[in-house]
Amino acid sequence: MTILSAEALLEVRGLRTSFPIRSGVLRRVAGEVRAVDGVDLTIYPGETLALVGESGCGKTTVGRSLLRLIEPSGGNIWFDGVNLTRLAPAAFNAYRQKLQIVMQDPGAALDPRLTVRDAIAEGMEAFGIGASAEARTQRVADLMRRVSLDPELMWRYPHEFSGGQRQRICIARALAVDPVLLICDEATSALDVSIQAQILNLLGELKAERRLTYLFITHDLGVVRYFADRVAVMYLGRIVELGRTERVFANPLHPYTKALLASLPSLDPERRGVRPLAIGDVPSPARPPPGCHFHPRCPVRIDACSRLDPPVVALPDGLSRCLLTLKAAPASQAAGGAPPPAALGRTETGDSA
Amino acid sequence: MSAPLLSLQNLVLSFPAESGRTAVVDKVSLEIARGETLALVGESGCGKSLTALAIMRLLPKPGRIEPPSRIEFDGRNLIELPVPEMRAIRGGAIGMIFQEPMTSLNPVTAVGRQVLEAVLLHQPLPRSAAHERVIELLQMVGIPDPRQRFYAYPHQLSGGLKQRVMIAMAMAMRPRLLIADEPTTALDATIRAQILELLRQLSATTGTAVLLITHDFGVVNEIADRVAVMYAGMIVEEGSRRELLGQPRHPYAQGLIKSVPRPAARGGKLEEIKGVVPRPGRWPPGCRFAPRCPYAFDRCETELPQRTAVSPTQGVWCHLVEYEVHA
Numbered sequence: 001m002t003i004l005s006a007e008a009l010l011e012v013r014g015l016r017t018s019f020p021i022r023s024g025v026l027r028r029v030a031g032e033v034r035a036v037d038g039v040d041l042t043i044y045p046g047e048t049l050a051l052v053g054e055s056g057c058g059k060t061t062v063g064r065s066l067l068r069l070i071e072p073s074g075g076n077i078w079f080d081g082v083n084l085t086r087l088a089p090a091a092f093n094a095y096r097q098k099l100q101i102v103m104q105d106p107g108a109a110l111d112p113r114l115t116v117r118d119a120i121a122e123g124m125e126a127f128g129i130g131a132s133a134e135a136r137t138q139r140v141a142d143l144m145r146r147v148s149l150d151p152e153l154m155w156r157y158p159h160e161f162s163g164g165q166r167q168r169i170c171i172a173r174a175l176a177v178d179p180v181l182l183i184c185d186e187a188t189s190a191l192d193v194s195i196q197a198q199i200l201n202l203l204g205e206l207k208a209e210r211r212l213t214y215l216f217i218t219h220d221l222g223v224v225r226y227f228a229d230r231v232a233v234m235y236l237g238r239i240v241e242l243g244r245t246e247r248v249f250a251n252p253l254h255p256y257t258k259a260l261l262a263s264l265p266s267l268d269p270e271r272r273g274v275r276p277l278a279i280g281d282v283p284s285p286a287r288p289p290p291g292c293h294f295h296p297r298c299p300v301r302i303d304a305c306s307r308l309d310p311p312v313v314a315l316p317d318g319l320s321r322c323l324l325t326l327k328a329a330p331a332s333q334a335a336g337g338a339p340p341p342a343a344l345g346r347t348e349t350g351d352s353a
Numbered sequence: 354m355s356a357p358l359l360s361l362q363n364l365v366l367s368f369p370a371e372s373g374r375t376a377v378v379d380k381v382s383l384e385i386a387r388g389e390t391l392a393l394v395g396e397s398g399c400g401k402s403l404t405a406l407a408i409m410r411l412l413p414k415p416g417r418i419e420p421p422s423r424i425e426f427d428g429r430n431l432i433e434l435p436v437p438e439m440r441a442i443r444g445g446a447i448g449m450i451f452q453e454p455m456t457s458l459n460p461v462t463a464v465g466r467q468v469l470e471a472v473l474l475h476q477p478l479p480r481s482a483a484h485e486r487v488i489e490l491l492q493m494v495g496i497p498d499p500r501q502r503f504y505a506y507p508h509q510l511s512g513g514l515k516q517r518v519m520i521a522m523a524m525a526m527r528p529r530l531l532i533a534d535e536p537t538t539a540l541d542a543t544i545r546a547q548i549l550e551l552l553r554q555l556s557a558t559t560g561t562a563v564l565l566i567t568h569d570f571g572v573v574n575e576i577a578d579r580v581a582v583m584y585a586g587m588i589v590e591e592g593s594r595r596e597l598l599g600q601p602r603h604p605y606a607q608g609l610i611k612s613v614p615r616p617a618a619r620g621g622k623l624e625e626i627k628g629v630v631p632r633p634g635r636w637p638p639g640c641r642f643a644p645r646c647p648y649a650f651d652r653c654e655t656e657l658p659q660r661t662a663v664s665p666t667q668g669v670w671c672h673l674v675e676y677e678v679h680a
Binding site: 054055164165192193195196197198200219221222223225227249259260263265267269272273274275276277278280281297 | 396397497511513514541542543544545546547549550568569570571572574575594595597598599608609610612613614615616618619622623624625626629630
């Protein structure tokens with residue numbers, strides 16, 4: 001699929017990222033782990049796209065490849081019409097201002113030797129935001145107030161803050177350079193549930209105020225269902241299902257999505273009983289099974305699943321990569337790109353979060 | 354009603370502080386009946402894991418169990434037990450599994466050998482019989498090809514399989530109590546569902562009581578019979594699973610459950626609990642939740658609330674609930 005959408009903010013086509021496997025005394029390259037194995041994604045301005053999957057599925061590598069923190073080994077990334085993968089490092093740096101990331105462990109993401117003021121102002125200095133050091137300090141104070149931190153604390157060091165407060169610092173630091181797209185990589189996963197709610201509310205408010213676009217990388221389906229407009233489900237380096245959040249949760253099509261959703265415990269005391277639908281364990285990404293990567297764990301697999309790479313079946317709101325979806329879907333849908341969400345009548349989502 | 358299997362009475366655990374010692378778990382009383390699954394729920398630092406370690410008398414130094422705490426297991430006060438007898442109970446009548454199966458297993462010994470060690474420690478069996486018993490245990494916890502996996506090293510197993518090995522080891526002596534400290538937190542969603550299913554099934558078929566330590570109400574709903582919620586070293590509410598998840602009465606328990614993103618919250622704001630958990634030693638004099646409580650009034654700031662029974666099985670430590678019940 002190389003059809004580019006005019007409405008897209010970010011467009012990813014055929015993204016591949018591999019890591020070499022080295023072995024022996026000479027550390028020769030003996031193979032590779034295809035962490036990301038041909039991912040297509042489109043992110044529209046103002047939406048929250050969730051990338052969900054279990055550990056080792058490659059979701060974090062996708063986020064880092066978009067920022068070229070890890071250089072992709074293949075594929076293209078267009079941002080605002082510019083192919084980021086073709087840019088020389090110096091030219092790409094200008095785009096780092098527009099694409100920012102908030103990571104899982106705010107303790108590790110902050111330099112322990114920088115005060116909060118310097119951590120937040122570092123990006124501004126790099127991109128020449130703020131006329132003077134005083135102006136930047138003023139902006140740090142404004143940002144700290146916005147994320148509900150006391151600006152009086154800006155001369156303190158990260159270790160003097162709790163986990164939730166450190167995540168607020170990381171969010172303020174990302175916002176300091178006025179990004180367009182914010183990649184949140186498990187940004188609430190390390191936090192206690194009451195603090196997670198605070199951070200999710202903050203991210204929701206900031207999105208509406210600043211018209212931000214989010215790529216929300218997480219393993220937590222509850223967070224996805226609450227926060228995302230669309231969701232992409234990843235398994236062993238590939239996107240296996242993509243669609244509007246309401247549709248995916250109400251009517252998942254891929255057997256892996258079904259297994260994931262069945263494993264989500266309910267809080268309703270009258271409804272208990274998660275169903276372990278997926279058999280066995282996730283295989284090593286270094287040796288993905290042939291054919292459909294999910295077939296050894298799939299409760300509804302057929303013989304062909306172990307031989308054929310599953311085709312991409314286009315759905316009105318996204319795609320599914322499963323032979324059985326292809327059999328169930330009308331033939332007319334099995335081609336062409338997904339329409340932009342504007343055409344899908346997503347009225348209840350959008351700016352309301 | 355018969356005597357409970359485990360009963361904690363006014364458990365106080367202390368650690369040294371700048372001046373004297375600070376209680377990190379403060380007068381916690383709990384009971385677990387035979388075969389029952391009790392979930393002890395709370396956020397990081399509330400003292401739930403230390404409570405579990407204290408039952409095993411594994412509280413890290415310089416932590417101390419303060420008198421007159423009592424930990425009665427099967428009619429015996431574990432605190433007064435001589436070390437050799439306590440050692441026989443650990444891994445014997447009480448088994449324990451932890452969050453990180455990777456750090457609980459010895460990386461340089463085959464997993465079957467580690468389970469074998471646990472079996473032989475408590476039961477003088479001939480080698481071949483013990484080996485068969487291990488195979489049986491690995492099979493019971495759903496490890497495929499147990500005869501081959503016996504010789505596997507921990508790094509060759511996935512997180513889910515490692516946790517199954519830990520459960521096999523903990524269940525080796527058919528314990529009457531299994532303490533499970535965040536057993537599924539480090540596992541992926543599809544694997545978590547498998548392990549929850551296994552724990553539920555084991556407890557039903559062996560009659561083992563379970564003390565489940567967790568922060569996840571989804572897990573609580575899956576396997577608990579009763580629930581106790583801890584905040585800042587104290588229990589603030591206890592009740593049946595239905596009561597606690599259906600009609601929580603303590604403002605903290607209500608806030609915790611409401612702050613979990615659920616389908617109905619979509620598009621709106623999540624309920625949040627303002628502020629942060631106070632550190633041990635910085636606890637307010639009255640109700641410890643008062644500074645963050647949306648309903649706090651003057652009495653909450655000065656006086657520690659007592660237990661108010663709102664049903665035969667549900668108790669709440671809250672002044673407001675006390676007024677509501679007695680009004």
